[in-house]
Amino acid sequence: MINRRHIRVKVMQSVYAMIHSNNDNIVKEEKFLRQSIDKMYDLYILSLDMLVRVNKMAENTQEVSKKKYFATKEELNPNRKFIDNRVIKIFKESVSLQNYIEENKLNNWYLDDKYVSIVYHNLISSDLFKDYMNDQETSYKKDQKFIIKFFAExxxxxxxxxxxxxxENISWADDIPFVNTWMVKTIQELKAKEQFVLGKLYKNSDDEEFASELFRKVVLNLKEFEKEIKDKTPNWEMDRIADLDIILIKMGICEFLKFPSIPVKATINEYLEIAKDYSTEKSSTFINGVLDKVWKDFQDTNRLNKIGRGTL
Incomplete structure (x- = not known):
């Protein structure tokens, strides 16, 4: 499930792309933003399916070995512990997962099975795999712990x-860390003997609408927000400030003025964390200083109209 921080990152990237492409087609760019977020769900599905495909490759390898003319005793009676892993079995039997893959034609691991093979061979040659296979004690918890380590390592x-x-998708480079965290959380929350049903991409309709609203309100008020920045940075020329810093500050100002239910401190904290990941080393300190000045100015001039939880 996507969180608001990653929605903000996606909006930041779309605003940046729109400014630098000199494109003023808001409808087109908003559509691209939504597609970019939707595509992230496909990356999540492919990550789940990778676990299943590696498992099936292991099973197919064992079946081929059994049919050898001079098959060894070990090949005729192989250790099926990984193949019978309870966590992967839940994913293999998930109707919603398999339906999504079929309906959206996510046949990547059929067309590019060399990547499955790379992961498979790296896994089976590892100490993690050998220790797991040699452990005589079996349990759902141990299967779950192994799959988490398998994915993470x-x-x-x-x-x-x-x-x-x-x-495959240029925006996936930035989505990988988020999806990886999402994957580990999915495996951790999986319950034994429960059917796995795919969750929704967004937490609720408010989060889904937030993506479009934030993008539109930032883009439509870029010049207005730029005046606020100039007033608070008299010793700085705009071309000396990193492009991403300007965009993040404008997004923060937008949330101050246009999103009454979002607390000011929550807005500032979110953009400081995003700056640490995507901008320069000193960006978070600079952004914090500017947004703090803007916030205090808006308070003094009664321009903040926060309501409900936004007043916290």
Whole structure:
């Protein structure tokens, strides 16, 4: 499930792209923003499916070995612990997961199965896999713990897989860390003997609308918000301020004025965290200083119209 911080990141990227492309077609850019967010769900699905495909590759490999003319005793009676992993079995039997893959034609791991093979061979040659397979004690908790480590150590950090994702969709490069966290949380929250049903991309309709509203209100008020920044940075020329810093400050100002239910402190904290990940080393300090001045000015001039939880 996407959170508001990642929605803000997506909006930041779309505003940046629109400004630098000199494109004033808001409708087109908003549509691209929504598609970019929707596509992130596909990345999540592909990550889930990777677990299933590696498991199936292991099963197919064992079946082929059994049919060897001079198959060994071990090949005829293989250790099926990984193949029978209870967590992956839940994903394999998930109707909603398989339906989504079919309906959206996410057949990537059929067309590009070399990436499945890379992950599979890295896994089976690891100490993690050997220790798991040799452990005589079996339980759902142990299966779950293994799959979390499998994903965290062999799928999430795989550079070739990351390059593949970026080649498939340019926005996925920034989505990978978020989706990886989402994946681990999904596995952690999975319950034994419960059917896995895909959740929604957005927490609720408010979050879904927030993405479009924030984008539109920022873009439509860029010049107005720029005046507020100039007033609070008299010793700075606008072209000396990093582009992303300007955009993040404008987004913060937008939330101060146009989103009455969002607390000011929540807005500032969100943009400081985003700046730490996406802008320069000193950006968060600069942005904090400017937004704090803007906030105090809006308070003094009664321009803040916060209501409900926005007053916290």
């Amino acid at each position: 062999f799928i999430a950090p795989d550079e070739k897989l990351a390059e593949y994702y970026e080649g």
